[in-house]
Amino acid sequence: MSFLILFLLVLAREAMADVSSNPISASDTLTLDGIRDSLIRQENSIVYSLIERARFPLNRQIYLQNNASIPGFSGSLVEFIVRETEAIQAKAGRYENPEENPFFPESLPRPLVNPHKYPKDLHPSGASINMNKAIWEFYFDKFLPLLVADGDDGNYAATAASDLACLQALSRRIHCGKYVAEVKFRDAPKEYETPIRSKERDTLTKLLTFVAVEEMVKKRVEKKAMVFGQEVTLNNTNEGGKHTIDPSLASRLYSEWVIPLTKEVEVEYLLCRLE
């Protein structure tokens, strides 16, 4: 009997593993389907992180320069927390994974753990592309004021930590453009060669753009914000009711920033692909 239960538990976990989609680098071969599965799963992480950030008001204090009396540090509190947390995570090997890109890559400490062997799927020149400066700017300057209400509840550390979770989820998603570009290039190298050699960014962007797919992604992200952000009571689920974040904002995030920046990563990647 207990063996049967154990067997059922193993089966159930196997089934769950399908959904908790693996990182790209865990797959043996790089395929567009594999990358798409990962991107779809990452939408969930992005939506959860936005919902969690929206628990707090803006807490403007943490974004002001020189507002914390930190010896030898003149940035904002959020910059301090992101820098220091990235340094710890670097020691644990976070940035050995080619899917992860630090916001403050200068003088990160070396990993203290034996590095995992990640497959070398990316072209070396393109692997180091880092678009985090643009992500940082749109997130704090444009998006955050749309996401949260003004106000101060004193939860500065928790707020900054949840900003970091949003930034990391967005950064991971946007830099997946490197893998998308690599696979698309491998599938049709001849198609890309001419515009790469003549550095025709617009032609490359057009080759990489599928409006119908983008529309589907935007709609799905909006639906996820609706489903994951709904008020759940025992009596009913209420997708149409109150939400912790405005679902259309998730769609706008993708439309205005995530999708364009992913394509920018793809174009930059392709431009180095023949080096």
Add this chain to the structure above:
Amino acid sequence: MSFLILFLLVLAREAMADVSSNPISASDTLTLDGIRDSLIRQENSIVYSLIERARFPLNRQIYLQNNASIPGFSGSLVEFIVRETEAIQAKAGRYENPEENPFFPESLPRPLVNPHKYPKDLHPSGASINMNKAIWEFYFDKFLPLLVADGDDGNYAATAASDLACLQALSRRIHCGKYVAEVKFRDAPKEYETPIRSKERDTLTKLLTFVAVEEMVKKRVEKKAMVFGQEVTLNNTNEGGKHTIDPSLASRLYSEWVIPLTKEVEVEYLLCRLE
């Protein structure tokens, strides 16, 4: 026209603020309803954090003692990351908030920011109760092996960071027992006085137990795991379909650990309440 849009945006954000339930300490007066709203909102954070942890396999490496070559440090990698991240967040004032309790309270650095003025709702003796050792033990030794599949994908830093998110969400929820106990005591001080003076833990536990409420909480958490962990596609939402975590595990987490430990916090708090 643009003024109308701005006005509608403000209205929409006001409506959202209702759902993104504030921390307990943000309320002017401590009420059981206020605490319950916060606990209900915290269920969401717990469920999101479990779903996010379940993206990764166990990654056993990070839980082994002495496995990282960190100068002057002999614990596990996860302990290193939690300790160091807590230290950074302490500098940003996280533990000035009486709702937050560190896992490694020894020698935390002082905050570098002006502390927020949190209302002093708790009795001083009870305010310092810290049940995080018990939370750490059940989470890593009992719960985590049920949540994730065995395996190693090398994402050690991201895995440890998501463990920290789970631990912090659970710790916050369980230590809310202090506020629950404070309000219940204020509502009926005479009822609690005798068992407090004679240190009758069992009587206090009975006074604090409402089986019907506990059943409701367990069912709601299971439902949240089902709703927030479902696979969302554009064609349909599918609560009954695949899930990123087994919904019954969320209920079991509450039943076996979260609810009993919260009551332990409540009892410990009451036992100091007349000091």
